Amino acid sequence: MLYTLSIHSSNRYAYAFRDRGFAGYDRTPCPSCGREIATPLPRTAPRAYEAEGGARYPDFLAFTGVPVGAFLCSARVIDLLREAGISGLGEIESVPVFRVKGAKTEPVSEPVYQLASIIGRVELDLPAMKLKKKNLCSSCGRFAWSRERLYTIPAAVDMDTWSGHDLCRVGDFPAMIVCSERVAAVIRKHKLTGAEMGPIADMFRAF
Secondary structure (H helix, E strand, C coil): CEEEEEECCCCCEEEEEEECCCCCEEEEECCCCCCEEEEECCCCCCCCEEEEECCECCCEECECCCCCCCCEEEHHHHHHHHHCCCCCEEEEEEECEEEEECCEEEECCCCCEEEEEECEEEEECHHHHCCCEECCCCCCCCCEECCCCHHHCCCCEEHHHCCCCCEEEECCEEEEEEEEHHHHHHHHHCCCCCEEEECHHHHHHHC
């Protein structure tokens, strides 16, 4: 069974809102369709995140900035996932987190946070969702959805496209994360904070 894995901030928890080294995007129009193509600019500094919000630092640290989808979690989470043989984790690097207090910033010493890439993949089941891609550009690959307000549509994933990993990104929505029952069991057993599991149907509502 697969679940939507949502990393949430709350009044209790701190959350990261900026990656210091992210320089933004170079935005140019596609010569064929005119849609904007955004290409990340070279980083200006190594990854380091600034946090604000609640006083507690959760096991899973929400990131509300750009580029979207950073999977930030404590070193304890990574250790527990590895001990359980969880698949789908790619490269992992320790990243500093700084607490913003007015004009000052202070390093967060505990927990030590790590940025993990997720290599698993699964695609949406578009026919089951009665959803289609339209106006697909053969040059840049951009397209439009046949329906608006995706948050009103119960999501479904095509299990034939599932890579079999315990942690996956969703094809057309790579900021969304899907996890297996094995990941859910680790989170429940160790009462890891900052993450919520929900049904796949609620994927767009939870995002």
